[in-house]
Amino acid sequence: MKLLLRSCSVSLWTLLFFSALLKVSGAECNRECDSNETTTTTTTTTTTTTTALTFESNPNCTFSIGNNISENGSITGLTPGASYQIFHNCLNCCIQATTKPEVVLNLTVDEITTSSISVKWIKPEGNGSSYKVRWTDGNMNFRDHVTETNVNISNLTAGVQYDITVTAVADDGRTEGHSAAISQYTKPEVVRNLTVTKITTSSISVKWIKPEGNGSSYKWQMMA
Numbered sequence: 001m002k003l004l005l006r007s008c009s010v011s012l013w014t015l016l017f018f019s020a021l022l023k024v025s026g027a028e029c030n031r032e033c034d035s036n037e038t039t040t041t042t043t044t045t046t047t048t049t050t051t052a053l054t055f056e057s058n059p060n061c062t063f064s065i066g067n068n069i070s071e072n073g074s075i076t077g078l079t080p081g082a083s084y085q086i087f088h089n090c091l092n093c094c095i096q097a098t099t100k101p102e103v104v105l106n107l108t109v110d111e112i113t114t115s116s117i118s119v120k121w122i123k124p125e126g127n128g129s130s131y132k133v134r135w136t137d138g139n140m141n142f143r144d145h146v147t148e149t150n151v152n153i154s155n156l157t158a159g160v161q162y163d164i165t166v167t168a169v170a171d172d173g174r175t176e177g178h179s180a181a182i183s184q185y186t187k188p189e190v191v192r193n194l195t196v197t198k199i200t201t202s203s204i205s206v207k208w209i210k211p212e213g214n215g216s217s218y219k220w221q222m223m224a
């Protein structure tokens with residue numbers, strides 16, 4: 001039974017190889033490979049970087065985009081965050097694959113209030129037109145998916161530190177690259193019910209109520 005299976009798979013390979021040889025070079029994508037075909041040939045995307053795609057398959061197979069043909073399964077010199085139809089010469093069909101986007105540039109805090117932090121960044125080189133924004137106070141995680149290069153994160157607690165990350169998303173709307181991160185405290189609330197409790201010739205006593213939200217110390221200033 002095992003022997004039978006093996007000889008069967010060899011003849012499949014011979015068949016695939018000869019049909020690939022018969023084909024004139026110059027790849028055309030007239031259909032997409034279905035997942036069963038790539039499973040039989042054990043084709044898998046092994047590594048994806050911002051400018052290269054690497055496939056693992058029978059070493060006699062090549063992958064190509066137009067006239068750019070893979071070497072050792074890798075196609076290089078690609079645009080970050082872009083989706084490609086990759087021609088698989090042994091199967092005579094195309095695989096869709098997407099490079100990782102670059103990291104967003106110059107992530108900065110634009111404005112902070114007691115309940116919001118607004119951040120902005122610069123679009124990285126390459127393709128991709130949306131961003132995943134994630135933030136956390138250390139306990140709860142939140143996220144948003146935006147197309148602009150800025151976001152106003154609101155509904156935050158006063159005086160709390162938030163860790164914010166922004167990740168570019170590729171043209172396929174799914175593939176993410178590395179994140180840029182920034183940490184920022186919201187402004188604390190103003191103290192409540194500030195009152196003078198005692199006045200002497202040389203001293204003034206005041207008291208107040210801790211504001212809502214977090215914040216652990218107070219600054220004071222006297223003006224004569």
Ligand SMILES: *[C@@H]1O[C@H](CO)[C@@H](O)[C@H](O)[C@H]1NC(C)=O
Nearest residue numbers: 033034035036037038039040
């Ligand atoms: C893939 O294989 C499974 C089981 O082997 C089969 O049920 C399914 O119809 C196949 N799909 C295609 C597109 O051939």
Ligand SMILES: *[C@@H]1O[C@H](CO)[C@@H](O)[C@H](O)[C@H]1NC(C)=O
Nearest residue numbers: 013014017057058059060061
């Ligand atoms: C690749 O091709 C060579 C020569 O055409 C052949 O000898 C070899 O068995 C093939 N390798 C595989 C894994 O099919």
Ligand SMILES: *[C@@H]1O[C@H](CO)[C@@H](O)[C@H](O)[C@H]1NC(C)=O
Nearest residue numbers: 059070071072073074075076
């Ligand atoms: C392809 O692999 C062979 C053997 O592993 C190696 O000698 C060769 O340099 C590789 N080519 C490229 C372009 O990486």
Ligand SMILES: *[C@@H]1O[C@H](CO)[C@@H](O)[C@H](O)[C@H]1NC(C)=O
Nearest residue numbers: 065066067068076077078079
């Ligand atoms: C093919 O590769 C060259 C150099 O690596 C690159 O400039 C060109 O954009 C590539 N073409 C495609 C269709 O990816």
Ligand SMILES: *[C@@H]1O[C@H](CO)[C@@H](O)[C@H](O)[C@H]1NC(C)=O
Nearest residue numbers: 079082083084126127128171
């Ligand atoms: C990058 O995006 C532009 C605009 O959406 C598109 O025209 C172009 O084909 C994309 N580049 C690649 C390599 O997919």
Ligand SMILES: *[C@@H]1O[C@H](CO)[C@@H](O)[C@H](O)[C@H]1NC(C)=O
Nearest residue numbers: 104105106107108121122123
């Ligand atoms: C982004 O930051 C770099 C260095 O951190 C700076 O040189 C560059 O001018 C900034 N770009 C913009 C558009 O602010």
Ligand SMILES: *[C@@H]1O[C@H](CO)[C@@H](O)[C@H](O)[C@H]1NC(C)=O
Nearest residue numbers: 110111113116118152154155
């Ligand atoms: C962000 O939203 C808060 C309240 O929702 C508002 O007070 C603040 O002005 C907004 N900041 C920006 C930069 O739009």
Ligand SMILES: *[C@@H]1O[C@H](CO)[C@@H](O)[C@H](O)[C@H]1NC(C)=O
Nearest residue numbers: 137140141142154155156157
């Ligand atoms: C604000 O955040 C709280 C939890 O921190 C959540 O229960 C509430 O639904 C949020 N409100 C809005 C308008 O997002």
Ligand SMILES: *[C@@H]1O[C@H](CO)[C@@H](O)[C@H](O)[C@H]1NC(C)=O
Nearest residue numbers: 191192193194195208209210
């Ligand atoms: C703080 O002041 C408000 C109005 O000025 C008052 O209604 C409230 O009871 C005060 N709170 C305390 C704890 O004294």
Ligand SMILES: *[C@@H]1O[C@H](CO)[C@@H](O)[C@H](O)[C@H]1NC(C)=O
Nearest residue numbers: 137138157160161213214215
């Ligand atoms: C606020 O401070 C309290 C006590 O210091 C701490 O337990 C809590 O986790 C803080 N909340 C946030 C959102 O940082």
